[in-house]
């Protein structure tokens with residue numbers, strides 16, 4: 765049986781599209797039960813519509829508090845009974861109640877080689893820090909921002925000619941490869957969170973997860 769998932773977005777939804785494409789191509793055995801955006805004008809909602817996936821805009825601005833929004837979001841998600849919640853460019857800080865509710869069953873993708881560059885503007889910060897390489901991480905979500913157990917990372921060298929935009933493009937291409945792969949591992953029950961650590965095929969992963977290379981599946 766396909767693994768039911770719900771995808772949360774705030775913007776373009778290119779990572780959502782990668783998940784849709786891989787599931788349509790039969791490379792990923794998931795059923796995207798719903799796409800939820802906290803922004804009504806997120807292009808990702810159009811992608812969901814085009815793929816006939818139930819989609820919702822739930823604006824955080826209509827709620828008095830972070831707690832009230834997260835509770836409404838949780839209720840909406842849980843109507844779809846997902847096994848996994850996938851944060852794909854969902855740009856909200858989440859309450860501890862919410863993250864605990866989905867402990868071990870919520871993933872995020874973050875555009876840096878964690879634990880480096882948590883938070884925003886990661887591409888420019890990597891250039892400013894004169895890093896030799898930059899990249900992206902998929903991790904389990906914990907109550908601390910961008911700090912849950914890392915599952916999978918992919919990297920790219922930073923060229924002398926790179927700026928934040930060119931680097932973002934390179935990282936995006938990597939995101940579309942590694943996020944579906946991590947979701948696939950979870951859907952195949954090969955990936956779990958145990959006592960705050962990520963385990964793949966029964967092995968505890970290192971702090972920076974698995975480093976992506978071609979042929980990994």
Ligand code: GAR
Pocket residue numbers: 773774775776777778779780808852853854855873874875883936939
């Ligand atoms: C992606 O680059 C993702 O890594 C980032 O938002 C972008 C969403 O792109 N997420 C974060 O920065 C989370 N802290 P998309 O809407 O095209 O998938």
